[in-house]
Amino acid sequence: MTALPAQAECLAAAGLQSQVLAPGEAEYDARQDSYWSNSAKIRPAAIVRPRSADEVAAAVKALVAAKQPFAVRSGGHTNWAGSNNIEGGVTIDLGLLSAVVYDAARETADIGPGCRWREVYAELHKHGRVVAGGREGNVGVAGLILGGGNTFFTARRGFACDNVVSYEVVLADGRVVVADKDNHADLFLALKGGSNNFGIVTRFTMTAIPCDKVWGGMAFLPKDVIPAATDALVAFTDNVANDPDSNLVAMFTHMPDFKSVVVATLYANVAGVERPPAYDKWLALPEILNTVKMTSVSEMAFEYNIPPQMHDIWFTLTVKNDARILAHASALHDQLVADLVSFIPAQDFVTQCLFQPLPALFGQNSAAAGGNVMGVERQTENGVLFLATAMVKTPEQEAFAYPKVKAWVDAVREFARGIEGGLLEWCYLNYADKSQDPIGSYGEGNVKLLREVAARYDPEGVFQTLCPGGFKISAVGL
Incomplete structure (x- = not known):
């Protein structure tokens, strides 16, 4: 057995030695490798894998008493270093908290934070149900929900966090509490977009949604349709309120398989309606490949x-639903691709100039569901959520690409500022780079609320200092 690192001795004293992984062990390496992004794979001194909320509580109490820095991960999908892992500290890995239990009487699902969404949907599909969760199967449950969570059902039901009925939370002092609209209601609200500032969620109870069939899949279109695709995206976004069951993700993307920029679209009608009118402009465009079919979430x-x-490099903005802004982002994406081709001649990289509708309806649905702390309900005009990404193979390529992706997003931001109402306030936490300030974008009232809740439930600031990863309310400027 590998010797226990000094950083984990407090965990052994708390009776958790059997759940601790140390460098050199095969399972330690496997958990490190299970992070989605190589950028996140910094090396903790130890990983602890609790099997229950009580073991999470024991781990937190031991680490806090020892003043030992720690990180928390669920699926490990956030891409930037330090978001969900810690160099030389202890990572609390929630991967064993992966139960999914459907309650037919209450029409809810209890979901462990260590699940990935594909596992959640596979279990709930047995009952003809889904929840308003992630659209990418490898994403972890906890990170997506605590950052808000855009879903296939946002136009009907608000964000993922708006569909949570209760959170089981381990607090900094080791207490395990359940937060819902009647108990710890302030914490319940703060967790709806407030990320990892208050404790560790060990169970999410979500509203179950009947959903058996979905008409959806991917379509790929040639680059020369980008102007028409941009117009189709603007029209689709303005039409979401008329067809809240139809979803669209539009990417102008460079992929190694194509050796060029193409348009990749994700369609999903969650009512199972085939080729609904909302997609008419898209379906009229020429296609390279189409995998759209009657399927399931x-x-x-x-x-x-x-x-x-x-x-992986991710940056995000929200902008007005205006073809001029989207076209400018697309033109700058072409320049980024040319720059990357000059540095990576084999073209073994992926970029995405990704757009998703963000109509005012989304925030209205959040408010109707009881509200969250993201401030999206303040958005009065239809917008578009913009994600700029580059995915490369080596640290050297990442170092080359990072400032170029940042400059691309900065230029889009400045262009949008020059159009009346062109730049929207909200910054989506789950897409944000570490240099961005998503929580600061939530608005003064929400920032004040989050500060108060953090101080009430974590008066010693454990989740601000000992657990430094993620976006911290203490780092938001006054």
Whole structure:
């Protein structure tokens, strides 16, 4: 047995030695390798894998008493270093908290934070149910929900966090509490977009949604349709309120298989309506490849997965639903691709200039569901959620690409600022780079609320200092 690192001795004293993994052990290496992005694979001194909320509580109490820095991970999908792992500290790996239990009487599902969404949907599909969760099957449950969570059902039911009935939470002092609209209601609200500032969620209870069939899949279109695709995206976004069951993700993307920029689209009508009118403009465009069919959310979660084992750069903005802004972002994406081709002649990289509708309806649904802390309900005009990504093979390529992706997003931001109402306030936490300030974008009232809740449930600031990963309310400027 590998010797226990000094950083984990407190865990052994708390009776958790059998759950601790140390460098040099095969299971330690496997858990490190299971991070989606190579960029996140810094090396903790030890990994602890609790099997229950009580073991999470024991781990937290031991680490806090020893003043030992720690990180928390569920699926490990956030791409940037330090978001869900810690160099030289202890990572609390929630992967064994992976139960999914459907309650037919209450029409809810209890979901462990260590699940990935494909596992959640596979279990619920047995009952003809889904939840408003992630659309990419490899994404972990906890990170997506605690960052808000855009889903196939946002136009009907608000964000993923708006569909949580209760959270079981381990607090910094080791207490395990259940937060819902009647108990610890302030914490319940703060967890809806407030990320990992308050404790460790060990169970999410979500509303179950009847959903058997979905008409959906991917279509690929040639680059020369980008102007028409941009117009189709703007029209689709303005039409979401008329067809809240139809979803669209549009990517202008460079992929090694194509050796060029193509348009990749994800369609999903969650009512199971084939070729609904909302997609008419899209379906009229010429296609290279089409995998759209009658399917299920569960099957789509297994099929739609972003490639792992890359070095990944993500930045995000929200902008007005305006073709001029989208076209400018697309033109700058072409320049990024040219720059990357000059540095990576084999073209073994992926970029995405990705757009998703963000109509005012989304925030209205959040408010109707009881509200969250993201401030999206303040958005009065239809917008578009913009994600800029580059995925490359080596640290050297990442170092080359990072400033170029950042400059691309900065330029889109400045262009949008020049159009009346062009730049929207909200920054989506789950897509944000570490240099961005998503929580600060939630608005003064929500920032104040989050500070108060953090101080009430974690007065010693454990999740601000000992657990430094992620976006911290203490780092938001006054």
